[in-house]
Amino acid sequence: MRLTSSHDDIAANIKTLETYLHGDDAAARELAVGLLERGTYFIVAELNGAMRFYPSSFVGFQNNSAPKHLKNAGSGVRATTGALEKTMRALPFASVKLNELYLEYARSLGIENPKPKPPYAKARRFWLTPGNSLDLDMSEFPNAANDHPDFPEGKAAARLHHRLDRRPKATDAARHAFIHAHGHLYCQVCNFDFEKTYGTTGVDYIEFHHTVPPAETTESYKPRAEEYALVCANCHQMLERHRPWLTLADVKQVLNNG
Template identity: 30%
Template sequence: MPTPYNVLVILVVELYAYLIDLKLLLINLLLKSLLAHNNFRHMTNTCTDAINKYLMACKNEGWLSREADKFLFANHIYNSINWESQTNEEIFHILIESQKQKYTGRKGIKFILKSGREKAGVFLSLSDVTLLKKAKIKPLNKIDWSKRTMSFTGGISVWVSTLFPEKYYPIPMRNINEVVRYLYNPRIDVFPKNGLDYITKCQSFCEQSHALLKQFPLEELYLEFWNALGTNKNALTVSKKDHLGPVDWVWLTQDFHLFVLDRILGKFGKEKTDISPVEFEEPTIIEGGSKLATHMRYERNASLIKKIKAQALKENKMLNCVVCNFSFLAQYGELGLGFIEAHHIYPLSEREGAQVTRKSDIALVCSNCHRMLHRDSEMTIKKLKDICVGGTSK
C-alpha cells in the first residue's frame, strides 16, 4: 500500500505534467492567434489597396460602363421572375428571351451564350429551370446536376446568383481562385479550379469582399452610373435607383473580382506573356558553431529549376510557398511577381560529385521557410509545415 508521501509525489508529478501540457497548449493557441493576426493584417492591406484602385477605375476610367450589360441583365432577370406566380415554362421563356434582348446595343450576355454544357448555343433547357428552382431552398452541392444543360461557371453560377442574390454570388469565369489567394491568402493547399466545388469554395470569400466593399463609397458611384443608363437610347429601359439591392451588390462583388483578375493580376482575357520567374540562388554560406562554413558547390541543373518555376508560375501566378502559403506577389504587389526560391529536398552538401536534379527533388518555398529548412539538418517540408500550423511533427 503506497504511503502518503508516495501519493503526494505522484500527485505532484501528475500536476507538473498537466501544467506542461497546459503551457504547450497555450503556446500553440498564441502562435495560431499571431498567425491569424498577421494574415488578417495582410488581407486588410491587400484588399484596401485593391478596392481603392477599383474605385479610381470606376470614377475616372468608366470601368462600370464597360460592364453595363451584365448589370442590366441581372436587374432585368431579378425583376422579371416570380417563382410563386409563374410556371416553369413561363420562367424558361423569360430566361431564354433575356439572351435575345439588347442591353447596351448588343444581344445577350457573352458568357451565358457560351455556357452550354455540350453545345455552346444550347445554354438552357426547361428541365434546368426545375434544378434552378431547387437552388432556392437547397445548397448547390445537395442538388443532382448530372442532367443539366448548363455549365457550372457561365451557367448555373450566373443564373442562381441573379435569381437568388440573397444566397449566391456569381462566379462566371475561371481564375477567381487566384483572386482569392491574392486578396485573402487562405491556408488552402488545393483550391478547386472549376466545377461545383470551385463555385461553392468561392462563395465565402465573395461574402468577405462584399462586406469590405460596403465600407467604401461604392454605392454612390454605382447609383450615378446606373441612373445615367436611363439616358442611353441603346440601353434597356431602366428605373432609377436611390439605393442598391441584393442583385446589385452580388454583381458588384463579381465585378470587383474581375477588376483584380484583369488589372492587378493580368489574368483575364489574353494573359501577359512577359512574366518570368525571378532567379534566386540557394544560400552559399551557413553558420556552423562559432564560424561561417562555406557550402560546398555542386553542379546544379539551373535549366530544370527555371522550368519548374515557370511551370508553377503558369499554374498559379501567386507562387505560394509550399510550406506556409506565403506569396511575394500578394505581399509586395508587382515587385514580388515571379519571385520564389528553390529548395533541394535532398541537400546538395550530402551529394558526391555531379548529380541529376529531378523535378521531384525541388520544393518552391519562401525565403523564411528556406532558411528554416537549412537550419536543421533533419528538417523536412512536412515537419516545417506542421510547425507553421501550430501542430506537432510525428
C-alpha cells in the first residue's frame, strides 16, 4: 500500500475511522477500536470540540480501509511513522497530559481498562494538529462530540460560554490592552503568532479564552477584559478540554515537558 503523503490523505483516513467508530459495521468498529487500544503513535485532532486520537498504523497508508488493513496487517509500522513525520513536518512526542486524554477517549469508546502505556513501548507518542488544520467537515460526524461525564456544565453553560466569548467590548478591550503591552498579538501559552505564520491572512487574529468557567457565571454576567487570555486555537482547546479547566501554566508545563 502507498504511504500517506499529505494532510488530505490523513483527513480521508480519519473520516474512514470515524465512520467505523460510529457506523453500523460491528467488525469495522472492532478493528478501529482494537487499533486504537494497541497503538503507540497517534495523530491528535479536534473534532466537534473533542480531542480525538487516530492510530498511525491506519492513518499512515493512503486511502486505507478495513479490508486493506486486514490484508496488510502487521506490516509497515516504521514506514507509516516515517511517512507521518514527513507529512506533519514534526517528530511525534510523548506527553503525560495527552496520554491522559487518550485514556479518557479510549474509555469513552468502551475500552474499560486501557493500558497506561502501549505494549512493548515506553510511552505513547503524538502528533498534535492545531485546531481544524486538517479541514475536516465536522457536520459529517454529529456523534463525535465530547459527551464525557466530567463535563458537568451542560449545553446551556456551553451556549453561555459561546456568547461570552463573542461580546465585542470585553474582547476588543483585551485585544487592545495586549497590543499596547506587547506590540503585537501572540498566544500567551505557546507564543504562536498568526501574522508571522500566515502573513496578511493572520493579521490581528487571536482567540479569547475566558478564564472564568461558565458554570460559575449567570445569564446576567458581564465579562471583564482582564478575564480573557489571548491564545491560539490549539491551546484554546487544551485549556478547556478538562473540568476543572486547565490554567495557562498547566498547558505551558505540558508543552515544556513534551
